[in-house]
Amino acid sequence: MTKESIRRLNAADQDFDSQLDALLAWESVADTVVEDTVAEILQQVRERGDEAVVEYTNRFDRRQLQSAEDFTLSATALTSALERIPEAERKALEVAAARVRDYHQHQLQESWQYRESDGTVLGQQITPMERVGIYVPGGKASYPSSVLMNAIPAKVAGVDCVTMVVPAPDGQLNDLVLAAAAIAGVDQVYTIGGAQAVAALAWGTKSIARVDKIVGPGNVFVAAAKRAVFGRVAIDMIAGPSEILVICDGKTDPDWIAMDLLSQAEHDQQAQSILLSSDAAFLDAVSASLGKLLDDLPRRDIAAQSLADRGALIQVKSIEEAITVSNRIAPEHLEVSVDQPENYLPKIRHAGAIFLGRHTAEALGDYCAGPNHVLPTSGTARFSSPLGVYDFQKRSSIIYCSPEGADRLGRVATTLARGEGLDAHARSAEYRVTGD
Template identity: 70%
Template sequence: MTVMQRLDSQANDFNATLERLLAWEGVSDAAVQATVNEVIARVRGEGDLAVVDFSNRFDRLQAAAMSDLSLSRERLRQAHDGLPEAERAALTAAAERIRRYHAHQRQDSWQYTEADGTVLGQQVTPLDRVGIYVPGGKASYPSSVLMNAIPAKVAGVAEVIMCVPTPGGEVNELVLAAAWLAGVDQVFTIGGAQAVAALAYGTQSVPRVDKIVGPGNIYVATAKRQVFGQVGIDMIAGPSEILIYCDGLTDPAWIAMDLFSQAEHDELAQSILIASDPTYLDAVAAEVEKLLPSLEREAIARTSLRDRGALILVRDEDEALALINRIAPEHLELSVADPQALLPRIRHAGAIFMGRHTPEALGDYCAGPNHVLPTSGTARFSSPLGVYDFQKRSSLIGCSPAGASTLAGIASVLARGEGLTAHARSAEYRLLPDIGKE
């Protein structure tokens, strides 16, 4: 029996089985919600004192004050300079590629002038201050620092505040080095809901931010959902996902390892392969069985593949593409001869990896595009994190006297139709007395 279940699009129960496979609900239970409510309330009321208390309790620290939970820019530089040469070079190369890609996303203000002199447009400005949350301890992700902080800096955000927990006092030097390269302005070694609350409401030491981005555990996700509206957030992310469509000509071992690249994240991650050749699915299944024991995180990957993974047999390319759009995956690999030809028919995917030599893992670290992507089918209406998430737009309207008179005539009729006479009269004051007489 293979690790991954097999699905056939022609089976009577295919749709129901697929829906069960894809189902994921990131709802916090009552205990998590109660803890988050307590943390947020205390941080709002007590500030630094509550943050220190929760950090000591949840992260097994012995901090006496917030000064024990902050790191200087000099400390970040030391972490960078102290890295082994290979790690420093790889981190630098990744940062440069991410910065270069995101520079293309930067939007500029624009205006145009109508014939009567009325000016319309849009002013694009960066957010003032952004908070990024980075998981800490053994599960440390320097790539997340780069992917969250660099787009903010490219957008022109003046101040980026990073929160990274250090459970048991464990500090990850790669994470600190990434913060240095990305231009992070301040670092606090706090995590969980207390970090989210501190960023959202501010404390005596932690400045209040305009938006919070970055992944975290269920407490972090619940807190982000709770403070949304007080601050902006990027998204409430679900488990990692990969969907691979293969024409049956890629080395099965490559595809198996690509499936593992998501399965090793956690037990709830999802890895799915779609193909129209049953013998190819057999070959991949055999490679999964063969290679899985070689993984350091075998137990996690095995659970993920068993519970949420699938090898799906479809009739043809049309059916595969329809299934892709139905699933709207976070990561989509098109392991086919001509991936470009398929792009016009793909409507829903967070990131699309084109061709046999483009594994999703390259996008996680250094290709350039952002690895913060919509999950759980939200690619139907959401986009990857980018520079645009750290910019806001203000509409510009500047009427000439003639333009104001023209618009006032229209606005007056509509306002009176809505029963808003003050609106109508405000507009009518701008009517020119001789308008329309010529």
């Protein structure tokens, strides 16, 4: 890899804004062929249920299913996988799960109420969703960490039933994924994927109960299906390619920073890795490290394409300017590899997850630090947040009027309702008015 294999930008250049816009440009699922295919699958599953799920699963995943029983896994299958995996992997999953569970326990919201002077009670009741579906990639792209990150917050929230769908192309299932499901407390597992799995979760079939929310990553067909069923069920987000943005003062080992950039680039060719620094010589050093370290990666071709197409080393005049640029980008992952990084935290407005200090590799957040690795991408950190317990809890308002409160509020409501021309509203409130 040469220096030219990853672009160099300078925030001082007159056309920097347009260059940055071009770098960040990415269109989510917009292929009409994909959308038309997904629409047909959703309709068929909605109309024919399990029969359509079996048909599409056999076609796309090269299976020979005969009925829904063939894609339903028992609890024994999960515990058996947990027993089969090497002890080191089992312990690693257990440690990661414990840390994820502990972190998300801190997110639990509680119901609250307060009483006004006339006896009226107002408040909010927090309740968990009843059923949640989690989509987990299968086959070669098997991620047990995704099972933990999606299922554990739901269980901490108190969701009654967590249903996992995971494709098994050619009948292949990953023991680590099944073991993670056992550790996370997943209640039901179906070995199906694609748009047909999303449809089954959204509408329900004879064998698969309809869920209230669908979370988890998938390919373009899964993303398109999630977008299409949104409104019938809730979804977590439409995720774009993985991203990392590193702000460095030039004092961190360039090999460390280069490998942090590569950790995202190896995801896929559309992943994005960006480094911001005021030290031009450090940018040169990181570029050299990228060339040196890339050759040793099993996924070097994917990472090299990602860096060439969407990566950048950007020179800025200061850490403050780097934060300004970062806030504009609103990255999924933000590393602040500088002295006393906590001093800059109040200035960071938009980021999915913030990794402070030279020793805090983003990869720790992917697996075992504790916070969720399901994060907003493509600039959506400007208005959205990481997946958490709050995504699986609902809030209901509580209003309990005393006679005095009904009299006081009824007068206000009556006036406003008549102002809106809604007489029944006004009279409904007026019936409770008891005073003069």
